[in-house]
Amino acid sequence: MDTQENERPLVLVHCLPPFKLPRQFEFEERLLAQFRLLDHPFDSLEQTQSFLSRHAESIRALISVGPSPISAEFLHLLPRLELIVAASAGLDRVDLPECRRRGIIVTNASLAFCEDAADCAVGLLIDVLRRISAADRFVRGGLWPVKEDYPLGFKLGGKRVGIVGLGHIGSEIAKRLAAFGCNIAYNSRKQKPSVTFPFYANVRELAANSDVLVLCCALTGETHHIVNKDVMTTLGKEGVIINVGRGALIDEKEMVQLLVQGELGGAGLDVFEKEPDVPKELFALDNVVLSPHRAVLTPESFELLMELVINNLETFFSNKPLLSVVSNK
Secondary structure, three states, rough: OOHHHHHHOEEEEOOOOOOOOOOOOHHHHHHHOOEEEOOOOOOHHHHHHHHHHHHHHHOEEEEOOOOOOOHHHHOOOOOOOOOOEOOOOOOOEEHHHHHHHHHHHHHHOOOHHHHHHHHHHHHHHHHHHOHHHHHHHHHHHHHHHHHOOOOOOOOOOEEEEEEEEHHHHHHHHHHHHHHHHEEEEOOOOOOOOOOOOOEOOOHHHHHHOOEEEOOOOOOOOOOOOOOOHHHHHHHHHOOOOEEEEHHEEEHHHHHHHHOOOOOOOOEOOOOOOEOOOOOOHHHOOOOEEEOOOOOOOOOHHHHHHHHHHHHHHHHHHHOOOOOEEOOOO
């Protein structure tokens, strides 16, 4: 290995096989132009420990790709780690309290994904309200000449929309829905002084004052099943749920039952509790729109993701301020 090769910073790539990002080869090529990448085996804990023990003293930065867990036990194998760059918006698989204890900086990809996630959330909501996917099936199935009448959809403008999680993605959703004439309110970890939308300290109160709940908050111990049966019952028979966050934000079993029983008005779901398994009861419901966890993935967002990841690594190794730092509090 030449001197120039040795001078490039070493970065550990943490990616659970067989997961791959779109255009992953291009991503790796761009990273390799500036960094030495180190992939570690996932075959067994013993192999991982043995491999990392040989390199741990040189690893200060890690890229986390996809649903790859970063536990306290794994972090213990990396005593010199200072930075985790996550190539996702969600960090539910990262032990953030341990990172805080260790002083490890964590960045995520919400800046790269926020606009596309917001577009998808609004698209799901319009689809559910106006029955677009169901109408497409109606026409393609040859039912129009036979049945003639098709159920009316509902107007988006004027709807009271409660956003659960007013971060980068939630703010973009609010901006789009406000332009449609929706009345926005929100629930978040803390009230945001610069935001003029009404704030509700708990999700049940938000549901009581909303026609639609849009979920885009992080999945944590506190937000697991934050939308439970009580919240959904409060939202009511005409209420709609849109989820572009994580599946486990909703008590999925209870949601399915309420939808089947007609106790909930509809749902637009990009995420599920046990992906890729989706409750089969949802397949027959015309008031439910399903998407295979693709809200944030477009060619444009992936280009922004590559720029964000590379920029965070560059600034870290240059001792400059990082972008998209996540608070561990």
